[in-house]
Each structure stands twice: as structure tokens, then as C-alpha cells.
Amino acid sequence: MSWPLSPELLAPLAPWFERVRRDLAWRAQDLDAPHPDPYAVLVSELMLQQTQVATVVPYFARWLERFPDAATLAEADEDAVHKAWEGLGYYRRARFLKAAATSVAAEGWPGDLEGLAGLPGLGPYTAAAVGAIAFQWPTPALDGNAFRVLARLLLIEGDPKARAADLRTWLVPALGALGPSRLTQALMELGATVCAPAPACGACPLGDHCAARLAGRTADIPPVAKRAKPRASTLWLVAFEAKGQFLLQAPAARGLLAGLWRWPTFDAADHGAEPVLRPGSITAWLGWTQVYTHRREAVTPLRIGLEAPFTPAGGLRWVPGTELQGLPLGKRDQRLRDLLVTPGQPPLESPDPARLIRACAAPSA
Ligand code: SF4
Structure with missing residues (x-):
């Protein structure tokens, strides 16, 4: 040295x-x-x-x-x-x-x-x-x-x-x-x-x-590490609402997202879009791209209104709307929470709500 x-x-x-x-x-x-x-x-x-x-x-x-x-x-x-x-x-x-x-x-x-x-x-x-x-x-x-x-x-x-x-x-x-x-x-x-x-x-x-x-080397010292290209995905981010309650994923005990409540998400590759049959029940807002270190998500936020809550699968909970503000959410999910109090648009197309509900409902006995 x-x-x-x-x-x-x-x-x-x-x-x-x-x-x-x-x-x-x-x-x-x-x-x-x-x-x-x-x-x-x-x-x-x-x-x-x-x-x-x-x-x-x-x-x-x-x-x-x-x-x-x-x-x-x-x-x-x-x-x-x-x-x-x-x-x-x-x-x-x-x-x-x-x-x-x-x-x-x-x-x-x-x-x-x-x-x-x-x-x-x-x-x-x-x-x-x-x-x-x-x-x-x-x-x-x-x-x-x-x-x-x-x-x-x-x-x-x-x-x-x-x-x-x-x-x-x-x-x-x-x-x-x-x-x-x-x-x-x-x-x-x-x-x-x-x-x-x-x-x-x-x-x-x-x-x-x-x-x-x-030495005129400030541009190449230190060498810039090559980053892997972030993985891209397209998601529906969904707030199911029924009788003033919202469906959320309860926090995991471990892992990157431990401690945070989350809205259900659905990969658009698995849940394609179809024309909306009951426009009044679905609201959409302008989407955005959420950038993380290793991935990019193209997010489309939706609110799907239901007449009554269904029995959710393990990990999902119906939470009274009055408690939403008090829950810790990650950045992406905060954005949907904020959008819920703003006017949205009836979308021209969305994933089929019945399929989404099936994915979130407890298996029937
Ligand atoms: S330490 Fe950094 S900012 Fe200072 S002269 Fe060297 S390269 Fe330039």
C-alpha cells in the first residue's frame, strides 16, 4: 500500500x-x-x-x-x-x-x-x-x-x-x-x-x-457497477369495498413487507381486461409506474364496490373504512388509499370482478 x-x-x-x-x-x-x-x-x-x-x-x-x-x-x-x-x-x-x-x-x-x-x-x-x-x-x-x-x-x-x-x-x-x-x-x-x-x-x-x-480519471474511477434490468410487471391494485369496509392483506410477520397492510393485487398477465358490464360498481383512476430497486410495476388502481362482504381467504381482512388512515401502508398502497377520497372514472374495461373475488375468497366448505 x-x-x-x-x-x-x-x-x-x-x-x-x-x-x-x-x-x-x-x-x-x-x-x-x-x-x-x-x-x-x-x-x-x-x-x-x-x-x-x-x-x-x-x-x-x-x-x-x-x-x-x-x-x-x-x-x-x-x-x-x-x-x-x-x-x-x-x-x-x-x-x-x-x-x-x-x-x-x-x-x-x-x-x-x-x-x-x-x-x-x-x-x-x-x-x-x-x-x-x-x-x-x-x-x-x-x-x-x-x-x-x-x-x-x-x-x-x-x-x-x-x-x-x-x-x-x-x-x-x-x-x-x-x-x-x-x-x-x-x-x-x-x-x-x-x-x-x-x-x-x-x-x-x-x-x-x-x-x-x-490523472484525468474521475469519470472512470470507481467503475460504475452494471445493474440488472428491473423486472417489469403490470398490476391491478384493487380496493374491494362492501358496506363501508375494505378488503386488505394483513401484515406479514417477516420479510420485506412485514408490518405493512396491503391492497390485493392481481397480475394483469393472469387477469386480463374485459369490458365492464356494471360500470357503476367499478371506479378507476389514472395509473402510474412504481419503481423499486429490482422491479417496475405498471399499476392500475381500481375500487370494486360489492353489495356484501364475502368470507376472505387466510391473511385477508375486512377493515372498516374509518380505520384505513391509521393503518401503516407502503407507498404504492398509500396512493390508492388517497385516491379513494377523490373522484375516479368508470373504466372501459377491467378484470372480471367475479374472478378476482374467487381469488380472494375462502374456499367454500
Ligand atoms: S475527491 Fe472527488 S471531487 Fe474531490 S477532486 Fe477528487 S474526484 Fe474531484
């Missing part, structure tokens, strides 16, 4: 960060002392995984108001936790946060990185970030932003994650010299705002010594 020493190379980050740092609710004023509220750091780190700062700001404020400390969150009802997370996506994070808070409330904060990494939902990056920002431990936190900055700064060929162990060792002296919390947050900030995928090198405090910049 013939990299320049990290304290010297990264030193300009400290005065730069002092100048540009945003005043965010989870940031301590004093970056040389342990954070006064490690729980706030934990909440912010989990919220910031895969979510932009601007989106997190109002969620963080509401969350801390609702669950001001680990003990309150540990005792909170699961539905209330999911409801407070509603709209942030990746709901696993909310469950991990509650589980981590439960552990902290019962046993206190772990005393080292290994203990932090053992808390639910804290991978090596989040554990190291919480260690550095909350406790001032010299634990190098490498996320996608930090890998990109360091790959360019040190002209690392290939995937910089393959050099993670070397990079962590290299960073430790700089964490000691510049302060773990300050350096960790400065690196994140630089990666998010200046050394973005298309870097603004003219505004970079590290520009004079950045090897990729000096």
Missing part, C-alpha cells in the same frame, strides 16, 4: 466541513465530544440508509417527538412504529430500529464496535458510523459515498470495496487526528455534495492532491 498518509491527505476536510456543514437536528454542535444523544444518531443513521437528507429531516423530527428515547420506542406498538415510518420505504429499518432500541433499553449501549454491530439492523457501516459519531470511537465507516471519494483520491482501480480492509486501516490515523465524528461526517458530506458520481472537483477541498483528478 503506497498511499499518502491519511491525516495529511484528509486534513483539508476539517476546515471545509466547518464552513459548509448543514445544521441538521441529529448533528451535535461539539464534534470533539461524544454525542449527547446516541439514540438520535442511531435513528438518523438508519433513516439515512437509502434515503436523502431532505426527506429524512421531517421524519426525524416527528420520530423524536413520538419516540424520544430508546425505552419509549422499545415499548411502542408495532403498528404505531410502522405508521411513523410510513413513506420512508425499506420498512425493515423501522423494525430493526425498534429491535435495537429494545436491546439498548434493556442492556444499555454496547461498549465496542463488535457490540454495536451485533444490534439488529446495524451492518458494519452503520455500526462504525454510530461508533464514530455517537461515541467518538476511531471506527472507519465506509459507505458508497466514502468508497467513491477514497477510490478517486487514492486512484484505486476496480471495485474499491475489494480494498475495504486496507482502507479501514489507512483511515484510522486520520480519525484520531481529525476527530472520529468530524472526519466521518465530513467524508459523508463530501461524497454527497461534491464528490458525487459526477464530481464538482472545482469546489473540492481535496482537489490539489486527488490522484484521479490529477
Whole structure:
């Protein structure tokens, strides 16, 4: 490893960060002392995984108001936790946060990185970030932003994650010299705002010594990973309504969608469209494309009015319309909930309601 020493190379980050740092609710004023509220750091780190700062700001404020400390969150009802997370996506994070808070409330904060990494939902990056920002431990936190900055700064060929162990060792002296919390947050900030995928090198405090910049290689370092094409599907998203009640899928206990209520969906490939025979009973709204990391759904929302509820199959429940607002739903399903109070159109065609009902009804005895 013939990299320049990290304290010297990264030193300009400290005065730069002092100048540009945003005043965010989870940031301590004093970056040389342990954070006064490690729980706030934990909440912010989990919220910031895969979510932009601007989106997190109002969620963080509401969350801390609702669950001001680990003990309150540990005792909170699961539905209330999911409801407070509603709209942030990746709901696993909310469950991990509650589980981590439960552990902290019962046993206190772990005393080292290994203990932090053992808390639910804290991978090596989040554990190291919480260690550095909350406790001032010299634990190098490498996320996608930090890998990109360091790959360019040190002209690392290939995937910089393959050099993670070397990079962590290299960073430790700089964490000691510049302060773990300050350096960790400065690196994140630089990666998010200046050394973005298309870097603004003219505004970079590290520009004079950045090897990729000096070599004219900022465009190809690090190499962009090829993403698999997202799987495409076309769905009917259906709100069956009968006597003021709506049919929903109750939350699963595990998996990506655990804790969330869902509308029944039907793949258009299996449930083709036919002319609507009783237009008054079906309402449609303009569809949209829902984009997830690995899939894209073309969604058509429908409300199908029934004269009476049927006995639903396992996992489906009739829920009074008055309770809909209080249920935690994912983003796609929130959209249909919001549409239900807006005027829709009678569709020209829809899947056959009788077939959909058969798919959702309990088998008759
Ligand atoms: S000079 Fe450019 S490529 Fe190098 S670290 Fe700064 S922003 Fe990134």
C-alpha cells in the first residue's frame, strides 16, 4: 500500500466541513465530544440508509417527538412504529430500529464496535458510523459515498470495496487526528455534495492532491457497477369495498413487507381486461409506474364496490373504512388509499370482478 498518509491527505476536510456543514437536528454542535444523544444518531443513521437528507429531516423530527428515547420506542406498538415510518420505504429499518432500541433499553449501549454491530439492523457501516459519531470511537465507516471519494483520491482501480480492509486501516490515523465524528461526517458530506458520481472537483477541498483528478480519471474511477434490468410487471391494485369496509392483506410477520397492510393485487398477465358490464360498481383512476430497486410495476388502481362482504381467504381482512388512515401502508398502497377520497372514472374495461373475488375468497366448505 503506497498511499499518502491519511491525516495529511484528509486534513483539508476539517476546515471545509466547518464552513459548509448543514445544521441538521441529529448533528451535535461539539464534534470533539461524544454525542449527547446516541439514540438520535442511531435513528438518523438508519433513516439515512437509502434515503436523502431532505426527506429524512421531517421524519426525524416527528420520530423524536413520538419516540424520544430508546425505552419509549422499545415499548411502542408495532403498528404505531410502522405508521411513523410510513413513506420512508425499506420498512425493515423501522423494525430493526425498534429491535435495537429494545436491546439498548434493556442492556444499555454496547461498549465496542463488535457490540454495536451485533444490534439488529446495524451492518458494519452503520455500526462504525454510530461508533464514530455517537461515541467518538476511531471506527472507519465506509459507505458508497466514502468508497467513491477514497477510490478517486487514492486512484484505486476496480471495485474499491475489494480494498475495504486496507482502507479501514489507512483511515484510522486520520480519525484520531481529525476527530472520529468530524472526519466521518465530513467524508459523508463530501461524497454527497461534491464528490458525487459526477464530481464538482472545482469546489473540492481535496482537489490539489486527488490522484484521479490529477490523472484525468474521475469519470472512470470507481467503475460504475452494471445493474440488472428491473423486472417489469403490470398490476391491478384493487380496493374491494362492501358496506363501508375494505378488503386488505394483513401484515406479514417477516420479510420485506412485514408490518405493512396491503391492497390485493392481481397480475394483469393472469387477469386480463374485459369490458365492464356494471360500470357503476367499478371506479378507476389514472395509473402510474412504481419503481423499486429490482422491479417496475405498471399499476392500475381500481375500487370494486360489492353489495356484501364475502368470507376472505387466510391473511385477508375486512377493515372498516374509518380505520384505513391509521393503518401503516407502503407507498404504492398509500396512493390508492388517497385516491379513494377523490373522484375516479368508470373504466372501459377491467378484470372480471367475479374472478378476482374467487381469488380472494375462502374456499367454500
Ligand atoms: S477532486 Fe474531484 S474526484 Fe477528487 S475527491 Fe474531490 S471531487 Fe472527488
